[in-house]
Amino acid sequence: MRVIKKEFKTALNKYKYPDSWFWARYSINPYSGCQHACTYCDARSERYYLNDFENEIVVKIDIDKKLSVKLKRARKLLPDVVGPGGVSDAYQPIEQEIENTRRILKVLSKFKFPVNIATKSSLITRDIDILKNIAKDSWCTVGFSITTTNEDLARFLEPYSSAPLDRLEAMKSIKKRAPEIQVGTYFMPIIPFLEDSDENLESVVKKSKESGADFVLFSPGLTLRDSQKAYFFEKLKKSEHSKIVKPLLKLCDDSIMLGNYLKEINSKMLELCNKYSLGIRLKRWIPNDYRKWNYIISQMLLNKYYKDSLTGKVNKSLLWAGLYLNNLEESIIDIRARTTLLQIRGFNTSVASLIERYLDRKNIERKSALDNFL
Numbered sequence: 001m002r003v004i005k006k007e008f009k010t011a012l013n014k015y016k017y018p019d020s021w022f023w024a025r026y027s028i029n030p031y032s033g034c035q036h037a038c039t040y041c042d043a044r045s046e047r048y049y050l051n052d053f054e055n056e057i058v059v060k061i062d063i064d065k066k067l068s069v070k071l072k073r074a075r076k077l078l079p080d081v082v083g084p085g086g087v088s089d090a091y092q093p094i095e096q097e098i099e100n101t102r103r104i105l106k107v108l109s110k111f112k113f114p115v116n117i118a119t120k121s122s123l124i125t126r127d128i129d130i131l132k133n134i135a136k137d138s139w140c141t142v143g144f145s146i147t148t149t150n151e152d153l154a155r156f157l158e159p160y161s162s163a164p165l166d167r168l169e170a171m172k173s174i175k176k177r178a179p180e181i182q183v184g185t186y187f188m189p190i191i192p193f194l195e196d197s198d199e200n201l202e203s204v205v206k207k208s209k210e211s212g213a214d215f216v217l218f219s220p221g222l223t224l225r226d227s228q229k230a231y232f233f234e235k236l237k238k239s240e241h242s243k244i245v246k247p248l249l250k251l252c253d254d255s256i257m258l259g260n261y262l263k264e265i266n267s268k269m270l271e272l273c274n275k276y277s278l279g280i281r282l283k284r285w286i287p288n289d290y291r292k293w294n295y296i297i298s299q300m301l302l303n304k305y306y307k308d309s310l311t312g313k314v315n316k317s318l319l320w321a322g323l324y325l326n327n328l329e330e331s332i333i334d335i336r337a338r339t340t341l342l343q344i345r346g347f348n349t350s351v352a353s354l355i356e357r358y359l360d361r362k363n364i365e366r367k368s369a370l371d372n373f374l
């Protein structure tokens with residue numbers, strides 16, 4: 001493996017909208033490239049322009065200092081959820097020695113920025129002290145990416161990550177030592193014919209619950225793109241799993257078949273999460289400023305969009321209204337007091353009537369009515 005130390009101009013990137021799965025508004029990458037080298041990793045596709053992403057790791061030097069300067073200077077940069085990682089795991093093995101992620105977390109903690117980390121490594125338990133402080137001061141979520149509890153299959157798919165049972169142990173340890181941290185499992189991808197048996201679905205959900213998970217976020221299917229697709233199928237063909245190549249290709253090429261498949265797995269997962277009392281969405285960080293109600297209502301609209309789409313009902317107006325709300329520079333409560341909700345970008349009459357009844361109430365009543373809905 002080659003390690004390249006490099007200085008970058010920017011430390012923190014802001015998304016146009018937060019994403020409704022992880023609620024991250026900013027991203028920061030302590031490294032480029034990922035030693036975990038998962039067989040299915042999307043970073044192998046051409047859109048990321050990463051040459052040899054598992055053998056060439058770029059260490060971003062002084063990233064914590066750059067971040068600190070940026071947060072100190074940028075008066076207009078409002079705190080919001082930061083998601084370290086992206087197409088590299090913030091806790092890949094090199095972090096043990098370099099500690100870029102740990103230093104970044106210290107800066108985020110100092111400036112009281114909430115954090116959501118996804119990882120396949122138990123190394124994250126090293127930083128429980130900082131994560132706990134972040135959770136106390138604002139909000140902290142740790143999601144372990146776990147897609148199978150079968151150790152042999154995990155070794156084929158994710159050869160250099162912590163074993164799934166070690167990730168579950170790490171989850172348990174975080175929940176025990178810092179219950180204020182929201183923890184759970186990102187069960188994505190659920191690879192057709194490899195990880196979608198009833199036995200594996202239930203095992204991942206059950207073991208997550210036993211390890212203290214608050215949520216299991218799931219996504220059946222798998223992204224298959226250009227060079228990443230070629231790499232994955234090559235690996236499959238040479239493995240004991242070669243028999244899934246044909247059915248997987250057939251499933252991905254037939255949109256009707258794929259649609260029915262996704263509905264079936266989503267419905268099984270919904271049932272399982274219900275059975276084990278696990279959330280299927282993250283509890284969002286809510287700021288205590290003019291954005292408060294915009295974020296709460298955005299969460300409600302985006303969660304409704306997601307839940308409806310699981311059963312095949314896709315209402316894009318909920319999605320867009322939910323996303324645009326995050327960029328308003330005024331509270332929706334104040335807008336509602338002086339004009340109609342239809343003035344807000346993305347709002348049509350059906351979206352407006354859905355939330356109107358909550359906005360008419362007093363603050364406390366509004367909060368409890370929405371809590372019930374969420």
Ligand code: SF4
Nearest residue numbers: 034037038041087088
């Ligand atoms: S841990 Fe994530 S980024 Fe790293 S190789 Fe695996 S899927 Fe890719």
